[in-house]
Amino acid sequence: MTFNKLFEEKIKKAQSNNKPIGKESHTRLPSGQTLTEKFPVLDLGITPEVSLNDWTLKIFGEVTHELEFNYENLKSEFDIVEDVSDFHCVTHWSKFDLKWKGFRPRDLLKLAAPLEHAKFITFHSYDDYTTNLSLDAILDDDVLLAFEFDDQPLTKEHGGPVRVVVPKRYAWKSAKWIKSIELHNEDRPGFWEERGYHNDADPWLEQRYSK
Ligand SMILES: Nc1nc2c(c(=O)[nH]1)N[C@H]1C(S)=C(S)[C@@H](COP(=O)(O)O)O[C@H]1N2
Numbered sequence: 001m002t003f004n005k006l007f008e009e010k011i012k013k014a015q016s017n018n019k020p021i022g023k024e025s026h027t028r029l030p031s032g033q034t035l036t037e038k039f040p041v042l043d044l045g046i047t048p049e050v051s052l053n054d055w056t057l058k059i060f061g062e063v064t065h066e067l068e069f070n071y072e073n074l075k076s077e078f079d080i081v082e083d084v085s086d087f088h089c090v091t092h093w094s095k096f097d098l099k100w101k102g103f104r105p106r107d108l109l110k111l112a113a114p115l116e117h118a119k120f121i122t123f124h125s126y127d128d129y130t131t132n133l134s135l136d137a138i139l140d141d142d143v144l145l146a147f148e149f150d151d152q153p154l155t156k157e158h159g160g161p162v163r164v165v166v167p168k169r170y171a172w173k174s175a176k177w178i179k180s181i182e183l184h185n186e187d188r189p190g191f192w193e194e195r196g197y198h199n200d201a202d203p204w205l206e207q208r209y210s211k
């Protein structure tokens with residue numbers, strides 16, 4: 001079987017796997033979290049100025065085809081999907097029912113055709129922020145490259161023109177101002193992961209900090 005087939009099977013599995021990863025049954029609000037109505041802004045304090053017209057996204061590293069997209073390419077090649085999901089920040093606030101619209105990274109990755117040993121990714125952002133995940137973690141239905149929030153263009157405070165949303169992990173894994181996705185065969189800690197945050201960041205397992 002070629003790896004493309006294997007990768008497509010991974011995606012199929014991800015499609016039927018929409019539960020939080022930590023627990024089979026769980027409360028909607030993970031332990032240690034408090035619900036907020038507001039949508040706080042949290043980042044390193046550098047807000048990159050990138051317009052949707054100038055924005056590009058690269059996929060590089062352990063892939064068969066390194067690719068570069070702009071918004072027009074994405075719109076003409078991939079489905080635009082809407083998803084409503086919850087958001088859990090490690091600083092203990094959670095927000096329910098955030099309405100995102102965007103592209104699925106797995107659709108882009110399929111075109112890039114990850115090499116067989118590529119098991120990990122790094123999101124690189126325009127503010128030089130990075131965060132890492134397993135490749136599997138970003139194949140789920142609810143993982144988006146979002147350009148709209150609440151039916152409006154994503155504001156730059158929240159990561160516009162385009163950010164990542166990974167609802168099943170603490171929010172620091174949801175890279176704002178996404179610039180590129182790098183695939184690796186070995187895991188590489190990102191900005192917060194190097195500074196003591198947990199590598200996996202499952203809110204239902206309270207994976208806040210590494211020991
Ligand atoms: N590029 C980038 N993405 C980032 C961050 C950052 O500093 N830079 N901060 C992370 C953290 S710690 C959190 S809690 C969420 C916050 O997203 P929000 O500002 O939209 O609430 O973005 C994450 N994504």
Ligand SMILES: [Mo]
Nearest residue numbers: 042089090172
């Ligand atoms: Mo955060």
